[in-house]
Amino acid sequence: MIIQKVIKGIHGLNDDQAQEILEEGIKSNWLRDRTNTNISETNGFWTMDNLLLHINGYDEPIPWGHPLYIPGRTFGEVSPFISTTAGTYETEMDIGEYVFKNPLFTSLSFATNSFMGEGHIFYAYVFVLGRKSISFQQFSEEVREVNIYTDYMEFHDEGEITAKLIIPSVQIEKVERYDGPQASEDWRNVITPMPLEIYHNANYVAPSSISNIREVLG
């Protein structure tokens, strides 16, 4: 098992809502739509077909006949998966190069609506196995890793790590609020973008506490 750090940009939150997410965890859109959830309802969600719908068909209408089908809704709006990013190297076919895609740029682009406004960036960690683990809700999927996920991923450049159902509060370190135009201006001035606010999560447990390092006694 590997502890994988990830970040996630969310657009349209105020600071109170962002802090609420710190306490409750980052929920999938499917879970957010519900007040009372019987976890057995998620049986059957964790399939490769659904994962691919989340990755490649997020903005597309839900296929007719799908168990989650609601007329007029996209799959992303009801998806039980959660997109995060850890960055990646992307093949640029037009040029013939591999190019690093910065996860902060990607998540800021989502969070600030293409750098037009403010947005929140969450810092967390998830558990991955270094192989496919679709059936297991508790493990995330490294869909950016082409040696594991050989299906074509149209938005591979976004460096996606896909979590399932919820990223628990205990795994979320902090949330930062950024101003998109200011972040862009920071890059122009050759400095790493600075957040306007940082909220640390009191529930957070650092992954070092569960990694296999045995300290000397004493």
Added chain:
Amino acid sequence: MSRYTDVLGLDAVKVASLSTAQQNYAIYLRNQSLGDKQKDQLKFAASYYLSAALYKSLLEPAEGVKLFTKAKDCYQEIRHPFYRICKILSEPNALGLSDEADFFSATSDEAFYRILETFEFGRPYSSISRIFSRYYSKDLHIEVMPSMGRWQTKLKGISYQLVIEALTEASRMKMSRSKDLHYLRAILSHINHLFDMRRNNEGWKKLRPGILPYDPVSLAVIVAILRYFKDYDEAIVVFKNFGEEGINLFFVDMAWDIKTAKGDVPYGN
């Protein structure tokens, strides 16, 4: 409001914001000094400059040209042959100088880019084209949609040879006989088909961060072809004759704007 974003149904404000952020991130990468990682940083900066240029060209072609220059400078600094494509888009009227000896040490990509760079009006059948054909295409059959041969271009599904034939055809063309420009028509049709495929993508419409609005090599090919025309009206007469094939003139107008770097040509179709 830009005529290109308007026609493509893209949010012009969002395009401008994304382009600026990409440009600024490229500046950040360009100015970081990271020792042995510096070459990578330049490569990544070039990529973000290029994307910024493609977006900016939809709004202000003259500003887009400046960003193509930035991308060219980065690629040239790391000796990546793609700088030649950026050069066509940043200095569309500056012809490259190549001699035969250069070609025999060039990769196929670089040789092709040089051909695009050096094709010029008044050379009815380029000697460079002949060199390229002789050296690289001995066993190549000219077809429109193959996944063919060893020397497929970065233009997906189009061979170098087909582009060269189209350029050669354009150099010989008579305006009154534009219906006979088979290779040129095939190239434009394919470029437009690829473009339509991009436009039908939901991620493209939403400007997801890694999406390029159009293919830079396609634009460079059309800029090279436009060298054969004295003015926009002359070019448009020929390209409109392809209209029955459903070819829209987006790329032709965009390429002409890049070529003149003014952006004052009325939108054609």
